[in-house]
Amino acid sequence: MALSDTTEIHQFPCLDDNYGVLLHDTESGTTIAIDVPHAGAYEQALQDTGWTLTHILITHHHWDHVQGLGELKKKTGATVIGPERSRQKIAGMDRTVEDGDDVLCGPYEVKAIATPGHTLDQISWHIPSIGVAHTGDTLFSLGCGRVFEGDKEMMWSSLSKLLRLLPDETVIYAGHEYTEANARFSLTIEPDNPALQARAREVADLRAAGKPTLPTTMAAEKAANPFLRAGEPSVAKALGMEGKSATEIFTEIRTRKDNA
Template sequence: MPPVIDLIPCLRDNYAVLVHDPASGTTLLVDAPEEAPVAAALRRRGWTLTHILITHHHHDHVTGLMALKDETGALVLGPAEEADRIAGLDRTLEDGDVVEIGPWTVDAIRTPGHTLGHLCYHLPSIGLAFTGDTLFALGCGRVFEGTLDAMWGSLDRLKTVLPPETIIYCGHEYTLSNARFAVSMDPGNTALQARATTIAAAREAGRPTLPTTMADELATNPFLRADDPALATAVGMAGAAPAAVFAHLRRRKDAA
């Protein structure tokens, strides 16, 4: 039986995600930007929260954590490297750890850059990944604590470990602005142009742009394509190393 997924808008542009297994009753929350919208979704669905996964310590991903834990008794798991900055963790995870949550196996993938201990989570049996603020639809997170080289390494790793068919949920609704930037960097990419049109229509109608897929990101996300000679040429960096192309893109996005 496939999982039931509820994408929950929180704060100004954050998302929390509930993943529910009807057979076992397991209900997993990924990130807890605020309590009220998540609690309302649980009541509406009639689900009992059993587990919470945290990707990183930033306040807009953990503000609702303690209230939801206190209300539900859910088991909270998150990055070991950020345990001193995340109240309420019951179990810490490191790169390569594998944990069983109900019927699902969850692989922890360390992706430093946005924060030093950021974890992404892959549920291979159901083809889902949660990439927090590392990989966005048509974008990537700002580099606050790590280095640009580390962030490129994290994105390059996700390209390696996540199959193209993987369904991806990230932490924010940034896709429209990301699409505008992507098109400005890669105007000859017809797949990107078509996707940008679809994204604009979805936002105009008030619909979320998530989830995305790894296949779509590989074809259209300039930050994942920093190793593509065609993109390097498009941004005036023909022959440059992928890490240098990525750094160029990230700095231009930061300044946009």
């Protein structure tokens, strides 16, 4: 992993299938939480690690990402940064960001990448200096978020943006442990993709052992995730959609997943 020598990351399950993530710099003591599905789970994680929370980054307004925010902020006094688009929806934000904004959290320069589609406010957070990103409910391992507020074209444009902006070695955290079901679906799209077959086996082994399948990497997702591969000729061929645009192919894949 491309983590710097002083960064430690703690990921832990919250609610049914959400993840909490704490990112900590051992030198400065900076500790960043990404989303707060459950305040108690975060308090426990902070106790387990001995870290003191300094910042909370929010990816989007959905309940299962912010419902613990008020309580955790009250208990820790951490600075809360989230999407400007949800200024009215998310209580307790100290600072808001729009696409392309940079925020400093201790030694970390964190980039806000607007990736609307699942929701209109969705922000993916990227820390280039340590090669880590959190893609919220936009990009999952072997999947992408359901399109609730935007449209499928918007979601494809957001995923394309991540393809452009996140280097292959970027370590990807995301909001949910959906990978096993995503793997089953992905194999219906590209059954002959060896990278997908290998990842599906790995995921089955990890889940059987009770282990998380996240984080993943951009390289792994580019090789196996059909939602990111909508522009690949092999996917067009597998779907019998040669000559169609990546947007059309993404729309077909997302529609099939919605109906699966």
